[in-house]
Amino acid sequence: MEIVYRAAVMFLFLWIITRVVGRSTVGELSTFQLILFITMGDMVQQAVTQQDYSFTGGVLTISVFTLLTIALSWANTRWPRLRAITHGVAVLIVDHGEPDMTVLRRERMSLDDLMAAARQQGFERLSDIRLAVLEANGQVSFFARQDSGGEGGNSGAEQTPSVG
Known part of the structure; x- marks a missing residue:
């Protein structure tokens, strides 16, 4: 026993x-x-x-x-x-192109890690990202900003593993 x-x-x-x-x-x-x-x-x-x-x-x-x-x-x-x-909860790490450094530090994810994940999804700059969410499973979901012409190249949820 x-x-x-x-x-x-x-x-x-x-x-x-x-x-x-x-x-x-x-x-x-x-x-x-x-x-x-x-x-x-x-x-x-x-x-x-x-x-x-x-x-x-x-x-x-x-x-x-x-x-x-x-x-x-x-x-x-x-x-x-x-x-x-x-299991944890999803957290917002980028809002309208601005990274939330407090959340990134708490989750032990560097800005370089965030940028690498964004580049893997085709984002050149953080300003191209409307929202980025660090999911409970460690993946990052990106949502693209919609440009004024209505073409949002990477719109919708796209995921890539985090590196942090």
Whole structure:
């Protein structure tokens, strides 16, 4: 039964760590973040099973992680406000061509990262962007300004992974 408690505590700890690390997607992890996540697997195994290499110990650990993941998904559908805590919320990072530096700093996204993401979507200048939203999954949605002639080259939501 101790393995079940250890697995539950480790699940909570890993959830907190992944929330603290930020909104980067796996493809854009920094070298340190990648090493952290790879190393965590071995550390979790040691912390949860305490040298219990039995089949039963492995099944118990994986079962607890699976049940907690299912419970969290169920709770998110039952109580939508919980989703903001467990998954995060989208935040506005550019409004009418002006980046919100406070939000960018809080999300640990540099102006260079924002510009790189914008260039990948065909935006040459921030002034071409009506809105940019950092989604909860780490992607940036861009909405182009409409020019006076009615042609809005990149209008609509376009997404690219963040690099922060």
